Amino acid sequence: MTAELHPDIAVLEPLLGTWSGTGTGEYPTIDTFGYDETVTFAHVGKPFLAYAQRTSSTDDGRPLHAETGYWRIPQPSLAELILAHPTGLTEVLEGFAAPNMPGGDTLIVDVRSSSISRSASAKEVVASERTFEITGDTMRYTMRMAAVGQPLQHHLSATLTRTA
Numbered sequence: 001m002t003a004e005l006h007p008d009i010a011v012l013e014p015l016l017g018t019w020s021g022t023g024t025g026e027y028p029t030i031d032t033f034g035y036d037e038t039v040t041f042a043h044v045g046k047p048f049l050a051y052a053q054r055t056s057s058t059d060d061g062r063p064l065h066a067e068t069g070y071w072r073i074p075q076p077s078l079a080e081l082i083l084a085h086p087t088g089l090t091e092v093l094e095g096f097a098a099p100n101m102p103g104g105d106t107l108i109v110d111v112r113s114s115s116i117s118r119s120a121s122a123k124e125v126v127a128s129e130r131t132f133e134i135t136g137d138t139m140r141y142t143m144r145m146a147a148v149g150q151p152l153q154h155h156l157s158a159t160l161t162r163t164a
């Protein structure tokens with residue numbers, strides 16, 4: 001049985017499917033790197049999208065970061081991302097999801113961390129922000145973080161294309 005998208009998350013419909021593409025990562029404490037990324041957004045008819053991401057190095061294909069979680073719309077235009085990372089971190093990010101203008105064809109999702117938890121062994125991450133722009137089958141995003149003693153600044157940018 002194919003469920004209808006829950007009406008409370010209709011604003012997230014442009015995300016549904018599988019996306020892949022490439023990105024670049026940097027931070028003052030590490031070497032700049034390129035990555036391939038695949039992301040899926042799925043739903044079961046309840047008011048959230050299930051989200052899964054995996055990445056690999058463009059240099060040699062070795063696995064890099066991965067994350068999984070849920071995207072929620074608790075109130076019209078408000079967005080919540082509930083994410084788990086294999087690096088010992090969990091993040092809750094909150095912000096908005098809305099078209100770039102009334103009736104606009106670009107969905108903007110802009111969120112920042114309201115809480116980050118980490119295990120004793122995880123690297124210190126004290127804040128993060130993400131901005132997504134989705135137009136048709138193209139998704140662009142950037143991610144910023146305050147981590148390992150550094151102030152909030154750019155870590156990632158990528159462009160993905162919907163493949164399914």
Ligand code: HEM
Pocket residue numbers: 023025027029030031033035037055064065066085089091123124125128145147148155156
């Ligand atoms: C597309 C997703 C991501 C990719 C491909 C990626 C990749 C990388 C790579 C290659 C490094 C260099 C060292 C290492 O291999 O561990 C790194 C460092 C790091 N990343 Fe990311 N990352 C991603 C997302 C994130 C997210 C979401 C967070 C935090 C919530 C994060 C936090 C960090 C931290 C704290 C470091 C360590 C910096 C240091 O030790 O100096 N990364 N990342």
